[in-house]
């Protein structure tokens with residue numbers, strides 16, 4: 001896929017851009033450019049462009065508006081000590097995007113084309129990448145069904161796009177998040193779309209998230225659909241439980257049963273925790289084991305992980321079965337150690353022995 005570069009003739013003035021990059025928030029400001037590419041059943045991918053960020057015009061009968069055929073990714077570019085910019089595991093996002101596409105019957109975008117599109121956007125908008133530790137350029141590739149018609153079938157046309165937004169270090173102000181464990185709603189069932197990163201999963205999650213907020217909680221925690229007992233994940237993040245303390249601790253995460261979203265941060269932490277000398281374990285944990293583990297002190301720390309926040313400590317958990325608290329509301333020691341190590345790799349200050357970082361072309 002050849003990507004044409006059409007620079008924005010009216011970019012945000014440098015002084016204003018620098019102000020936005022200095023106080024980026026999250027998803028508040030978007031960069032000067034976006035990538036778009038078209039697909040149709042006959043011709044495949046074509047018309048790939050880096051162009052000025054702006055509205056997309058679509059027919060009201062475009063299939064995405066009616067049946068929700070949409071997938072997305074979330075990934076980050078980090079500023080490096082030598083002034084270059086590097087992407088964290090972009091091929092992993094590209095592979096997951098292709099898997100999500102297959103599940104939602106959208107066309108597969110080859111891994112190389114996905115990575116080239118992201119690279120081209122970050123290269124042209126390199127002035128939008130914040131430099132402080134924890135800050136990054138958050139990149140949102142997505143794909144939608146654009147064929148016009150109300151027939152229910154896979155679309156024969158699609159649009160792929162990539163946008164980017166400078167992102168603050170979410171963690172700095174972070175106190176432990178409080179979670180509402182939903183026993184009423186589920187995120188995903190076996191055979192459903194839980195493994196795909198698709199907008200539909202999020203649409204289906206909002207009511208439970210609203211219920212969590214009504215309970216005074218920041219996030220919803222999902223249980224398995226069948227027994228409503230086993231912990232799966234939290235909102236748009238995977239979960240980790242630290243069992244025991246010090247160097248003998250085991251870093252435990254719910255295993256990928258087919259209903260969890262296979263997080264790239266989750267996967268990276270399995271390696272990082274083991275590199276740091278901890279035992280790592282994937283398995284099942286029930287809400288009873290969560291409650292009892294916290295009560296006995298066996299579970300010493302809990303954290304959630306995902307690209308946006310990297311790592312967020314989890315404190316109070318509430319459900320219809322009661323309330324239980326982990327830690328003192330501050331991030332635990334092992335949570336911080338893993339978070340700092342991962343961020344060090346991402347910012348190029350700790351050796352990247354797994355080959356996760358990919359430099360953006362200059």
Ligand SMILES: *Cc1c(COP(=O)(O)O)cnc(C)c1O
Pocket residue numbers: 074197233235236237238261262263264265266305306307308
């Ligand atoms: C994206 C996402 C995650 C985290 O995945 P990362 O690749 O680590 O960002 C976890 N759960 C859900 C439901 C997600 O959509």
